[in-house]
Amino acid sequence: MTEPPLPELEAERDRLYAQLSAVGDFRRGSVSENYRKCGKPNCACAQPEHPGHGPRFLWTRTARGRGTVGRQLAAREVEKVRREVARHAEFAAVSERIAEVSEKICEARPAAGTDAPPVREGGKGALRRDRAGEGRRDRPAGGGSGPVAGLR
Ligand SMILES: [Zn+2]
Secondary structure, three states: OOOHHHHHHHHHHHHHHHHHHHOOOOOOEEEEEEEEEOOOOOOOOOOOOOOOOEEEEEEEEEEEEEEEEEEEEEEHHHHHHHHHHHHHHHEEEEHHHHHHHHHHHHHHOOOOOOOOOOOOOOHHHHHHHHHHHHHHHHHHOOHHHHHHHHOO
C-alpha cells in the first residue's frame, strides 16, 4: 500500500479543483415528463388509448426536511435543465474524488513541528484496538436493549 508522495497528491487535487470549477451551471434533482387525465368524461383524454394531457415537464429534487420540491418547466427550458442536472452528477463525482485525494494528503502530511513520518500499519492496528476498548466501556453493563427500547 504505497501512496503517491505529497506533492503528487497536491497536484492531483489542484487538477480536480480545476475540473470542478469547469463543470459550470448545475442543479440537483431530475426532469420528468408527465401526462395526466383531467377527469372530464367528455374530454378526449377520457378515451382509454389517449395518453392524457401533456407532456408536462417537471424539475424535482429532494429538499432536506421538505420532501420533494420542484416546479413545472417551460418547453423551451427542458433541454437546458436536463444538461444542468447531468452536470450535477459530474460535480458530485469530481467532488468525491477531491475528498478521497484530500484524505490521502491529510494522512501523508506530517503534523506541524515534527519530522515524523505518518503512522503506518502497526499504528493503525493499535488505534483500532483503542476504539474497540472505548466502545466496550460505553455500552451499558446490562446489554444494549435498555436505551434502544427507551427510544421507541
Ligand atoms: Zn382531458
